[in-house]
Each structure stands twice: as structure tokens, then as C-alpha cells.
Amino acid sequence: MRYIFLLIIAFLSMITQSKGQIPFIRHLVNSGFYEEAIFVIGNDKTDYSAQQLDSINYYKGWAHYSLKNLKESSSSFLKVNDTSPFYNKSFFFAGYNHTYLGNYSEARSILDRIDSGEESILGLYNFELSGIEMLSGNWPEAKQYLDLVPEKNAVLNKQVLALNEIWKEHEQHRKKSPVAAGIMSAIIPGSGKIYAGKTGAGIASMIGNIGFGLITWENYRKSGLADVKTILFGSIFAVNYVSNIYGSVVSVKVIENEYENAIHNQILFQLHIPLRNFFE
Incomplete structure (x- = not known):
């Protein structure tokens, strides 16, 4: 059944090629048809502009992320340029992908490429770095980053409290030999x-x-x-x-x-x- 669906998608792709596939790809991703979206992107021969390619790479990254193909997801996310409205989201998720995979140095490097001039972005940047430092075993550095996150940040408030509790628990834990x-x-x-x-x-x-x-x-x-x-x-x-x-x-x-x-x-x-x- 899936193969028939893919053939239908391929046919629709050909007949709408001149108009570009971005709306169709976005619809597939938003509808949860991630494999189909990746299939369409892989067979799309449209000559897109740089801005349109940013959108394509974002949707491809998100489709792979949703399928838990984290390496492929990061590869696509990192192709998004800093002029794209998807840039910050793409790089934060690329950083998280590498954090999940245990590539902490790579995750830090990716997050450092984000423009953290906006206060909310800076708060999220410091929050993610605090978690990366915890996972790396650098607990004092983790606490320093965590303390930089504004207390009144509504999006991060609960998670900051949670990471603080984890930090306290770690400090109180006495490792058995x-x-x-x-x-x-x-x-x-x-x-x-x-x-x-x-x-x-x-x-x-x-x-x-x-x-x-x-x-x-x-x-x-x-x-x-x-x-x-x-x-x-x-x-x-x-x-x-x-x-x-x-x-x-x-x-x-x-x-x-x-x-x-x-x-x-x-x-x-x-x-x-x-x-x-x-x-x-």
C-alpha cells in the first residue's frame, strides 16, 4: 500500500514540478507523512532559490528528526542559512540531535553558531548548554550556565527548576565504590x-x-x-x-x-x- 502511495506522490510531483514542491512537502510533513516527504524531496528536480532551499532543508531535517534519523536530520538542519526564519529552530534541534547522540563537543559548536542576541534565544542557549555540560560531567560549568537563564522565562521556568533539582541531587549523591x-x-x-x-x-x-x-x-x-x-x-x-x-x-x-x-x-x-x- 505504501508503494502505491509513493507512486501517486511521484506522479503528483511530476505534474506540479513547474510550481515547486514546497507547499506539498510542507503538507506532507505537517500531516505526519515523513517518509513520503523525504521521497518527494529526493526526487524533486526544481531549481529552487537559496531561500527556498532553506525551507526544503528544514522540512527534510524535521522529517528525519520525526523518524529518529538524527544524523540525517542534523545534516539537513545545518544546511539552513542564517537568513532563514527556520535558522534558529534548525540549529537548536541539530544541537539537540548531537547531544542525544553523545556528541557533546559538536553540539556546543552548533549552538555557538546561533545568534543569541535576543534575550529569549540567549536564555534557551544557556539552558541547552547547561544540560550539555551536565551530560559531559562538567557540573560546576553546568550550574554557571543554568544561573544565566532568566528566572521569569515562562517557557523555561519549569525545566530550569528541574535541572536545578538534578544538579542538587548530583551534588548530594555519594558514589559507591x-x-x-x-x-x-x-x-x-x-x-x-x-x-x-x-x-x-x-x-x-x-x-x-x-x-x-x-x-x-x-x-x-x-x-x-x-x-x-x-x-x-x-x-x-x-x-x-x-x-x-x-x-x-x-x-x-x-x-x-x-x-x-x-x-x-x-x-x-x-x-x-x-x-x-x-x-x-
Whole structure:
């Protein structure tokens, strides 16, 4: 069905070629037919002016953005010239695309090309940079940019508060050490998991290690080191003991990674909201 639709679009493109495709492309994008819009743009042979090409690149960038083709989206957005009414929106979204992809230096470079002379644009510029610095791990610099955003900016107010809360949470967060967890579990089995926040697993590990340790000791005391039961329970104890240390280290790493991922996603979410609201 989609192929038939594309053929119809191609036919309409040919018969309206002399008039240009921009209104048709805009209609497709605004209607959510992003793949179709990209198809039309790719097959459009109209000799457009520079200003019209800016519109084409903007719509192509927006279509790719909506399809989550972020690299292609940025490539099109960055072709929009600074004389176009779409320039600021295109470059802000191109910057966000690279931020989402983890290309923080590129995102900063793109945002620096925006004319931030207007107060509202400057506020959005500083807000986006604050988020990029947070994602880069430069928290003091992030706070400096965040403090530059005007408090009375209606579009950014809620998101500024949200980023401030994330910044405070980061400052209060005490990162747990996998090495410390391993050492603790080596001294007292299970204590490393308790330190990681896995209290139930830590207590279970402690009980298991103590139980097998006592059984091993009892068999050793009664029957000696060469006894089958001593070897069996001793082996189980050794495996549990090593697993308890390894598990404690992994638990801390997993918890810290989950925390970092949650913060990362929260920041990206907050950076995205004002872009959509600002350029509605």
C-alpha cells in the first residue's frame, strides 16, 4: 500500500514540478507523512532559490528528526542559512540531535553558531548548554550556565527548576565504590551487597557463607581435611565466598550505572521539552 502511495506522490510531483514542491512537502510533513516527504524531496528536480532551499532543508531535517534519523536530520538542519526564519529552530534541534547522540563537543559548536542576541534565544542557549555540560560531567560549568537563564522565562521556568533539582541531587549523591564493596564482602560476606543497597541479598549471602563455613569447619574438625564431606562443603563454601565478593562488586556497578542512566535520560528529557514549546 505504501508503494502505491509513493507512486501517486511521484506522479503528483511530476505534474506540479513547474510550481515547486514546497507547499506539498510542507503538507506532507505537517500531516505526519515523513517518509513520503523525504521521497518527494529526493526526487524533486526544481531549481529552487537559496531561500527556498532553506525551507526544503528544514522540512527534510524535521522529517528525519520525526523518524529518529538524527544524523540525517542534523545534516539537513545545518544546511539552513542564517537568513532563514527556520535558522534558529534548525540549529537548536541539530544541537539537540548531537547531544542525544553523545556528541557533546559538536553540539556546543552548533549552538555557538546561533545568534543569541535576543534575550529569549540567549536564555534557551544557556539552558541547552547547561544540560550539555551536565551530560559531559562538567557540573560546576553546568550550574554557571543554568544561573544565566532568566528566572521569569515562562517557557523555561519549569525545566530550569528541574535541572536545578538534578544538579542538587548530583551534588548530594555519594558514589559507591565497587572496590570497597568487594573488600567489605571479603571481610564479612554479604556486607558488600548491603553496602550496595541489596540488603536482602546481602543477608542471604551472609547466612549462606556462614552456614557452609561452619559445616566445613565441623567436618574438618571431626574427619580431617581429606574427608569427602570436608572437601565437598569446603568447595561449596569457596565458590559462595568468591561469588559473594564478585556479586558485591557487580551490584555496586549496576546500581551506579542505573543511577547515571536515569540522570542522563532525565536531562535529555528536560532539554527537549522547551525546544518543542519555544518553536511551536
